[in-house]
Amino acid sequence: MALALQTFATVKDANAALKAQGSRYLGGGTLVVRAANEGDVSVSGLVRSTEPSLSTIVVAGGKVRIGASVTMAAIASHPELGALAKAARAVGGPAIRNMATVGGNLFAPAPYGDFAVALLALDAIVGTDDGETPIEIFLAKRDGSRAIVTSVSFTLPKADSFRFLKVSRVKPKGVSVLSIASVLERSPDGIVSSARIALGCMADRPMRARAAEKALTGRSLTKDGIAPALAAASDGTSPITDPIASAWYRNEVLPVHLGRLLLA
């Protein structure tokens, strides 16, 4: 069934319209139009904004701000975001990447939302018209969120400190068995001084692997050094079961793939 779309020049006006019962925000359409096509009767109207700042990428002084309407294809091809290209390319095929937005990816349920996993590892800040929220808090509360996401911001990771891995059964594009992103800082002698590890598909939304992060800090990235982190990798996880993989399988293979990521 067709849904009336309202287009606004400003996020502020779109935010006001979004308060109507049954309204959903339209970004790239890969989530909300899909839901409408599937007959989701909770959606009764669509709202979007064409405010230019939503579609801009700003990289300055080691900081990155990506507008919420920026697509995965735009990130993958941006000359200063090479570190994130792999994570952006992990989202769908070429057509989906030309449509899927950064803002939408924050709301993608598992097994989707691979780029949000990367943003979680990067400790991004999610911007809305109401202010800024750390991504971990935003993801925890996203189901009740009514404010339009305007941007994500983060510190550009140092060379080689950011790593991303998507595990899928179909290559080169397939739905995730799981995805892992990490930001590791190491001292000159190779010891991990700080670690942020984010997991996709290991809960209904991206989550931090806190136990593994703690176990990795102070260790070297060797087979023996990462062993405690791998042993703790599944702590606190609650993986999804879907046609791609069972929760049991995801828990079984998580340490294997985390190990490959850390030793890469």
Place this chain on the structure above:
Amino acid sequence: MAKVPVQFTLNGSEKAEFVDSGTTLLHALRDKIGDTSPKGGCHQGTCGACSVIIDGELRLSCLTLAETCNGATISTTSGLSESGVLHPLQRAFLDTFATQCGFCTPGMIMAAKVLLDHTPNPSRDEVIEALSGNICRCTGYEPIIQAVLTAARSNSQNAA
């Protein structure tokens, strides 16, 4: 349902229609304009059968609302042949038997066209990546990959 005016260029021709607000581009093309080359497969963005080119980018018409295409330039497979002469991609799909039931073919061809527009001499891996959002359930992917490579060779020979 409110009707909204939509104007865009489709395969070189100006189109102006009134559509129900929220109508997908796929429905507008097939039901209002009569261009049935984009196919409605999954309507979930998974199969790629509805792929079209909008302002030079491959997009899924089943997930794109028609009214967001105002002023856009849209290409579909039905606009590829000129004066009855098939586009090299269409010719290659026929010559290499890359189309069996044909349902996925228009989407495959549009995905391949975007690739060749940007990368005239792609590697096999680049072809596979370009087609990765398009599902075929009967022909098999190998003839399709060969068709795209054949069209690329044909293009480069013509250019030489």
